[in-house]
Amino acid sequence: MSRLAKSLDVHQLAARNSLNALADSLVAARLNLPNTHPTTPDIHSKKTSRYLVGSVGTGKSMLMDSFHASLNSRAKDLNLPPLSQRIHFLAFMSSIHSQLHEIRSTLPTRDPFQVLASNIIKKAPVLCLDEFQVVDIGDAMVLRRLLETLYSFNPPSESTSRNEHTNPQFSLVTTSNKQIQDLYGKGLNRSVVKPMLSLLESKCETLHLNPGLDYRRTSQSPPSKIQPFIHPQTPTESLTSLRTRFLSNYFQTQTPPPLPSPQNILLPSSRTLPIIHQTPGKSLLLHFTSLCGNAGTLGGADYIHLCKTYPTIHILGPVPRLSRDDTDAHGVKGVDLGRRFINFIDVAYDTHTRIFVESTHTAVETLVGLRPHDDAPVATRVVDAETTVKKEGGASSSGSATYVGIMEWSATGLQDASLSSIGGVGVSETGFAVERALSRVVEMGREGWGRALE
Structure with missing residues (x-):
């Protein structure tokens, strides 16, 4: 990562140096060599992981991605298997819930977290996890069990098949906007999460990035001619004119044809999604209510599939200003719409998917009403029980329904309680x-954002 040194600020340089030291230590341990780097901590010490924290746009993901690429490049040069795997948190939790469901179905006598930990470490022992967050009780309980198992996991020796290389131990490198002890700060049943937070603090060296400096906003790269939020250009522009401009962008003609009849597509989650039009491998046109509304029909796994399938996604609205206190025509709370919309934006950003949103206002005006009030209520209720996850239904980050004992719970951790009705972590995190x-x-x-069309 030395090639980035000239462009890094002092906080990024310190974080990069710590990540370089970790990489040296990981490679030495993988080769079963003594640690010869005077500034590199021994890999068997407690601080075998890194937690990059800072406000938005401070370079957390850039540093983690550079570490991930550099570590695997070194492993390849040394004829080692990949040491690092990189994934966004939403995609990770979607995969974890799906795998747990499959393991419980096919291996009912095995500890599913032992099987899951083994699968993760065999793929690559260093997990680079972008945008670590803890929002709902289902994810919280699963994360606690999973991280405890990963950090204590002892894989069987494979030295005879790997040229006497020692088996690697688990290491986490993750980014977040929140300090470890602030995770799930207003969440229900927070006692379930506290042991995991203590575990993270014992294993992770926290790397602080420059607060308040957003490099995305200060970038010198020119903006594209068509911005992600297409909204009225003047106070008097009609919604009809807005719709014409929006569809002109999608159909790439100044006289767009009438909207075709809606069609349904079947998602891998077995959910049916109504869309307006698609060009396979290129673009998708669908309505905002189909994407984020309808009482949370879609989950994180669906957003991941859509973004990986379509390099460009057009969202028909017009999306109004979203407020945590409002309810749409279908009865969906504004904070729930906002949380799903932001989750979708996160997935689109991580997959380099171009999005175009027909909106009544700018992006700032559309989302600013989702900020919590100072008097947002905090609900508390203590539950400490085993969690199971059902693949279908639910509005958690994974789109799975959570069960505590035999009782189905919502993503908030309370029966029949939406995020907005109780406040707490759902409102504050959104x-x-x-x-x-x-x-x-x-x-x-x-200009130039997005991935190439197939």
Whole structure:
């Protein structure tokens, strides 16, 4: 990562040096060599992981991605298997819930977390996890069990098949907008999460990035001609004119044809999604209510599939200003709409998917109402029980329904309680994520953003 040194600020340089030291230590341990780097901590010491924390746009993901690429490049040069795997938190939790469901179905007598930990470490022992967050009780309980198992996991020796290389131990490198002890700060049943937070603090060296400096907003890259949020250009522009401009962008003609009849597509989650039009491998046109509304029909796994399938996604609205206190025509609370929309933006950003949103206002005006009030209520209720996850249904980050004992719980941890009705972590996390989403939308509006069409 030395090639980045000239462009890094003092906080990024310190974080990079710590990540380089960790990489040296990991490679030495993998080769069963003594640690010869005077500034590199021994890999068997407690601080075998890194937690990059800072406000939006401070370079956390850039540093983690550079570490991930550098570590695997070194492993390849040494004829080692990949040491690092990189994934966004939402995609990770979606995969974890799906795998747990499959393991419990096919291996009912095995400890599913032991099987899961073994699968993760065999793929690559260093997990680079972008945008670590703890929002709902299902994810919280699963994360606690999983991290405890990963950090204590002892894989069987494979030295005879790997040229006497020692088996690697688990290491986490993750980014977050929140300090470890602030995770799930207003969440229900927080006693379930506290042991995991203590574990993270014991294993992770926290690397602080420059607060308040958003490099995405200060980038010199020129903006593209068409921005992600397409909204009225003047106070008097009609919604009819807005719709014409929006569809002209999608159909790439100044006289767009009438909207075709809606069609349904079947997602891998077995959910049926109504869309308006698609060009396979290129673009998708669908309505905002189909994407984020309808009482949370879609989950994180669906957003991941859509973004990986379509390099460009057009969202028909017009999306109004979203407020945590409002309810849409279908009865969906504003904070729930906002949380799902921000989750979608996160996935689109991570997969370099171009999005275009027909909106009544700018991105800032659309999302600013999701910030929590100072008097947002905090609900508390203590539950400490085993969690199981059902693949279908639910509105958690994974789109899975959570069970505590035999009782189905919502993503909030309370029966029949939406995020907005109780406040707490759902409201605070959504409000906190607004700045991240707005920062990412700025970068997504830069010239050249997005991946090549197939």
